[in-house]
Amino acid sequence: xxxxxxxxxxxxxxxxxxxxxxxxxxxxxxxxxxxxxxxxxxxxxxxxxxxxxxxxxxxxxxxxxxxxxxxxxxxxxxxxxxxxxxxxxxxxxxxxxxxxxxxxxxxxxxxxxxxxxxxxxxxxxxxxxxxxxxxxxxxxxxxxxxxxxxxxxxxxxxxxxxxxxxxxxxxxxxxxxxxxxxxxxxxxxxxxxxxxxxxxxxxxxxxxxxxxxxxxxxxxx
Numbered sequence: 001x002x003x004x005x006x007x008x009x010x011x012x013x014x015x016x017x018x019x020x021x022x023x024x025x026x027x028x029x030x031x032x033x034x035x036x037x038x039x040x041x042x043x044x045x046x047x048x049x050x051x052x053x054x055x056x057x058x059x060x061x062x063x064x065x066x067x068x069x070x071x072x073x074x075x076x077x078x079x080x081x082x083x084x085x086x087x088x089x090x091x092x093x094x095x096x097x098x099x100x101x102x103x104x105x106x107x108x109x110x111x112x113x114x115x116x117x118x119x120x121x122x123x124x125x126x127x128x129x130x131x132x133x134x135x136x137x138x139x140x141x142x143x144x145x146x147x148x149x150x151x152x153x154x155x156x157x158x159x160x161x162x163x164x165x166x167x168x169x170x171x172x173x174x175x176x177x178x179x180x181x182x183x184x185x186x187x188x189x190x191x192x193x194x195x196x197x198x199x200x201x202x203x204x205x206x207x208x209x210x211x212x213x214x215x216x217x218x219x220x221x
Contacts, residue, residue: 063122070118076131077106079114087123096130098143099160099217101190103131112138153210155201161214162189164197172210179213179221186214195221 066087071079080091095101096112103109109131116125130142146166156164161176168174178184179195186192192214199208215221 063124065120066123068116068118068121068125068127071111071114071129074111075107075134076103076109076111076129079111079129080106083127088121088125088127090124090126091129092126093129093131094145095190096132096139096142097136098146098163099190100146100162100166101160108133110134110138113142149205151205153197153199153201153203153205156194156197156212157201159194160190160217161186161192161194161212164194164212165189168205168210172207175209175211177211177213179215180219191216193217193221 064087068086068088069082071082074082076093083091093103093106093109095103110133111129111131113130115128115130130144132138146163149167149169154164154167156167165174176186176189176192178186193216194212194214196213198211199205
């Protein structure tokens with residue numbers, strides 16, 4: 001009995017001695033993570049910046065202008081190259097004789113006139129060259145491109161078969177005969193000119209079939 005009392009007393013004395021000497025107590029707060037020396041501390045993610053609102057232009061930019069040279073009398077290929085060098089790229093051309101021929105080989109054609117005329121223009125202006133073949137004379141007036149027929153039959157005498165066909169509605173039935181009686185096939189219609197036509201000029205266009213008699217441009221009707 002005396003021994004147990006003595007042991008309990010000694011244990012209590014030891015506990016008081018430890019408390020008095022500043023013994024560390026256990027906290028209920030979580031321990032801070034240990035950091036290995038040399039390891040960077042993770043950065044806190046930055047808050048994304050609000051995109052800036054694009055500035056509204058105060059006014060539209062004016063079209064760029066340049067000086068268009070005169071191309072009359074020049075070869076078509078040269079005229080096109082010079083127009084592009086001046087800053088104009090919207091280029092087209094047509095048959096000044098009104099025959100509807102295509103300028104397949106530009107070097108074989110020359111410029112009779114141009115629209116618009118030489119001068120200062122916006123560089124997005126469409127340039128149209130009226131042309132003929134090198135061996136041909138320019139007409140006194142540009143025949144222009146074939147225009148669509150109205151309610152009545154136009155006078156196609158002297159015009160190319162191709163121009164007449166392009167003027168009429170594509171739904172029309174058209175027959176072309178060799179006016180010389182040789183029964184040649186009218187193959188390149190831009191090389192054939194009309195001598196007679198049916199219906200006659202001024203007749204109401206009501207869908208009836210159209211007939212042309214034609215010869216080549218270097219032949220008489």
